[in-house]
Amino acid sequence: xxxxxxxxxxxxxxxxxxxxxxxxxxxxxxxxxxxxxxxxxxxxxxxxxxxxxxxxxxxxxxxxxxxxxxxxxxxxxxxxxxxxxxxxxxxxxxxxxxxxxxxxxxxxxxxxxxxxxxxxxxxxxxxxxxxxxxxxxxxxxxxxxxxxxxxxxxxxxxxxxxxxxxxxxxxxxxxxxxxxxxxxxxxxxxxxxxxxxxxxxxxxxxxxxxxxxxxxxxxxxxxxxxxxxxxxxxxxxxxxxxxxxxxxxxxxxxxxxxxxxxxxxxxxxxxxxxxxxxxxxxxxxxxxxxxxxxxxxxxxxxxxxxxxxxxxxxxxxxxxxxxxxxxxxxxxxxxxxxxxxxxxxxxxxxxxxxxxxxxx
Amino acid sequence: xxxxxxxxxxxxxxxxxxxxxxxxxxxxxxxxxxxxxxxxxxxxxxxxxxxxxxxxxxxxxxxxxxxxxxxxxxxxxxxxxxxxxxxxxxxxxxxxxxxxxxxxxxxxxxxxxxxxxxxxxxxxxxxxxxxxxxxxxxxxxxxxxxxxxxxxxxxxxxxxxxxxxxxxxxxxxxxxxxxxxxxxxxxxxxxxxxxxxxxxxxxxxxxxxxxxxxxxxxxxxxxxxxxxxxxxxxxxxxxxxxxxxxxxxxxxxxxxxxxxxxxxxxxxxxxxxxxxxxxxxxxxxxxxxxxx
Numbered sequence: 001x002x003x004x005x006x007x008x009x010x011x012x013x014x015x016x017x018x019x020x021x022x023x024x025x026x027x028x029x030x031x032x033x034x035x036x037x038x039x040x041x042x043x044x045x046x047x048x049x050x051x052x053x054x055x056x057x058x059x060x061x062x063x064x065x066x067x068x069x070x071x072x073x074x075x076x077x078x079x080x081x082x083x084x085x086x087x088x089x090x091x092x093x094x095x096x097x098x099x100x101x102x103x104x105x106x107x108x109x110x111x112x113x114x115x116x117x118x119x120x121x122x123x124x125x126x127x128x129x130x131x132x133x134x135x136x137x138x139x140x141x142x143x144x145x146x147x148x149x150x151x152x153x154x155x156x157x158x159x160x161x162x163x164x165x166x167x168x169x170x171x172x173x174x175x176x177x178x179x180x181x182x183x184x185x186x187x188x189x190x191x192x193x194x195x196x197x198x199x200x201x202x203x204x205x206x207x208x209x210x211x212x213x214x215x216x217x218x219x220x221x222x223x224x225x226x227x228x229x230x231x232x233x234x235x236x237x238x239x240x241x242x243x244x245x246x247x248x249x250x251x252x253x254x255x256x257x258x259x260x261x262x263x264x265x266x267x268x269x270x271x272x273x274x275x276x277x278x279x280x281x282x283x284x285x286x287x288x289x290x291x292x293x294x295x296x297x298x299x300x301x302x303x304x305x306x307x308x309x310x311x312x313x314x315x316x317x318x319x320x321x322x323x324x325x326x327x328x329x330x331x332x333x334x335x336x337x338x339x340x341x342x343x344x345x346x347x348x349x350x351x352x353x354x355x356x357x358x359x360x
Numbered sequence: 361x362x363x364x365x366x367x368x369x370x371x372x373x374x375x376x377x378x379x380x381x382x383x384x385x386x387x388x389x390x391x392x393x394x395x396x397x398x399x400x401x402x403x404x405x406x407x408x409x410x411x412x413x414x415x416x417x418x419x420x421x422x423x424x425x426x427x428x429x430x431x432x433x434x435x436x437x438x439x440x441x442x443x444x445x446x447x448x449x450x451x452x453x454x455x456x457x458x459x460x461x462x463x464x465x466x467x468x469x470x471x472x473x474x475x476x477x478x479x480x481x482x483x484x485x486x487x488x489x490x491x492x493x494x495x496x497x498x499x500x501x502x503x504x505x506x507x508x509x510x511x512x513x514x515x516x517x518x519x520x521x522x523x524x525x526x527x528x529x530x531x532x533x534x535x536x537x538x539x540x541x542x543x544x545x546x547x548x549x550x551x552x553x554x555x556x557x558x559x560x561x562x563x564x565x566x567x568x569x570x571x572x573x574x575x576x577x578x579x580x581x582x583x584x585x586x587x588x589x590x591x592x593x594x595x596x597x598x599x600x601x602x603x604x605x606x607x608x609x610x611x612x613x614x615x616x617x618x619x620x621x622x623x624x625x626x627x628x629x630x631x632x633x634x635x636x637x638x639x640x641x642x643x644x645x646x647x648x649x650x651x652x
Contacts, residue, residue, distance in 0.1 A: 005459065006451065006454050006455065006459075009520065009524065010520065012523070012524055013519065013520050013521075013522070013523025013524045014523055016523055016524060016525060017522070017523040017551075017554065030459065030460070031459055031460045031463075032459050035488055036524065036526065038485055038488075039485075039488075039526050039528050039529070040524055040525040040526050041525055042524075042525060147452060148452070148455050148456070149456075150456075153456060153457075156455075156456075156457070156458045156461075158455065230375070230376055230377075230385075230389075230448060231448055231451075233382060235382075248382055249382075250378075250379065250380055250381050250382055251380065251381055251382075274380055274606075276379055276380065276578070276605075276606050276608070277608070281577065281578075281579065281580065281581060281583075282581055283581065283582070284519075284523060284551055284554070284581055284582075285519065285550035285551060285579060285581040286516065286519050286520060286523060286550070287516055
């Protein structure tokens with residue numbers, strides 16, 4: 001376990017409690033390392049290079065400031081270690097793609113911590129999108145809001161652009177990653193605006209328009225200076241020719257104009273599914289099943305020598321890094337990044353209508 | 361040893377926490393933004409004979425404590441089971457100020473410990489213990505002059521410390537709650553069987569642990585059977601939460617099932633309507649004997 005900050009401590013507790021794991025910790029210095037090293041039996045190293053050279057490790061979980069991800073993951077892969085890296089993966093998407101190739105060539109399990117892909121409601125959304133039951137999806141709204149930066153303040157690494165701070169990397173990465181999961185890397189990004197509200201030099205608010213070939217247009221709307229939310233809230237809304245689909249961490253709501261054989265159990269009209277019903281119990285619960293479940297998948301893939309991650313592999317996280325780079329480039333120059341999306345002719349509508357039919 | 365009431369009133373509904381729907385959570389947050397709205401619901405529960413309010417050390421609870429202190433006749437038997445700390449307060453502070461900054465943020469500014477933290481040098485074990493105690497005392501400030509016979513540590517903190525193997529911190533909590541407050545230390549956890557073993561290794565016998573206990577095994581990490589074994593062993597004084605499993609189990613069936621389990625001393629539930637409060641109270645009276 002590398003990096004014992006906010007995410008790192010949480011990951012550490014979960015992996016350390018896992019019956020198939022024997023954990024070793026690592027952090028540069030500081031109060032927490034000091035306290036932990038005197039109070040727990042797990043050895044805590046101060047130096048990453050020494051740790052990966054000396055300990056007989058199978059895998060590393062990296063939860064350091066984002067700028068350190070690329071060099072640390074590189075070193076781990078060179079040692080032949082499986083890697084779970086906190087999001088965002090690399091600040092330079094070319095590093096992400098290079099490391100994806102290294103991990104694949106070596107047959108190592110390489111995963112990134114986009115935990116929303118482990119939330120039952122978003123998994124259901126993915127299943128519905130893939131079933132095609134929504135018809136042609138044309139319209140998407142991807143949002144995230146929360147109370148992180150509420151006043152001007154002294155900086156931590158999260159408020160330094162060069163360290164991987166800012167609302168885009170910290171917050172917007174999540175809805176973007178979900179869009180990548182559903183639709184892939186966008187072919188074009190336009191209208192991006194990265195706005196500081198309280199911060200200096202970094203964004204507290206992100207808006208952008210993403211388009212896919214023969215796919216939807218998505219509006220991205222993200223703000224981490226919104227105190228009306230108790231904690232981070234992420235939600236995706238989609239409109240297709242056969243209905244409307246909404247999901248957040250708690251629930252998945254689907255309105256279908258007509259039921260679809262590809263989606264048994266869902267009827268015309270409104271359908272509701274709750275994350276609590278869609279979720280399997282975990283071996284150790286700390287702050288939501290999704291955090292435990294993603295680590296369980298990683299640990300299982302490593303222990304059973306599967307050679308690849310079940311979900312959130314490096315390639316998928318590289319798509320998100322690539323998309324964020326497009327947003328940044330677009331925001332800096334004002335010029336759209338990527339080619340205008342190809343638009344397929346409206347295919348057969350959900351049903352034929354007579355001249356005087358009103359709606360469906 | 362303090363005897364706990366059969367039925368405890370929880371506070372999730374007052375703070376926009378709803379495991380099923382963010383829309384419902386927001387509607388609740390709107391409804392309960394005035395302390396009077398919270399008091400109105402607490403009054404219904406209190407008048408039904410539910411006299412224990414198991415609540416987070418959220419800033420808003422300070423206002424409830426003020427009301428209770430301010431009317432000792434009306435609330436003669438009212439008691440709090442504080443659950444500390446309010447986790448988001450700490451999590452947001454860590455994001456905003458960093459780890460040490462957040463700790464300093466919650467310490468008395470003029471204290472020696474804040475100065476020690478500011479120095480940035482390694483702290484002695486004794487100083488770490490002192491910091492933990494000061495943080496507990498800060499959380500308890502709002503309850504001065506009220507009855508707090510049982511004091512919980514919140515599940516995110518319990519389980520974080522449990523997962524890391526830093527269970528000595530739980531021992532510090534346990535000792536401090538007994539010594540300074542003369543109260544019964546208690547633990548909320550999502551991993552009850554694992555926690556019970558760990559507390560016993562720290563020399564804490566028959567702890568009060570509040571965890572999910574419900575007929576369908578919803579969020580009973582470590583496994584349904586391990587929970588039942590722990591309850592039958594007599595090693596734990598259990599408080600059951602999520603007995604309805606977020607509405608998945610009909611109320612009558614849920615309470616009936618719980619009432620036949622050994623080791624469950626109390627049920628904690630949250631509700632915002634008089635009907636639901638009375639309904640649960642009636643079921644607990646029916647199956648578990650008249651609730652104190």
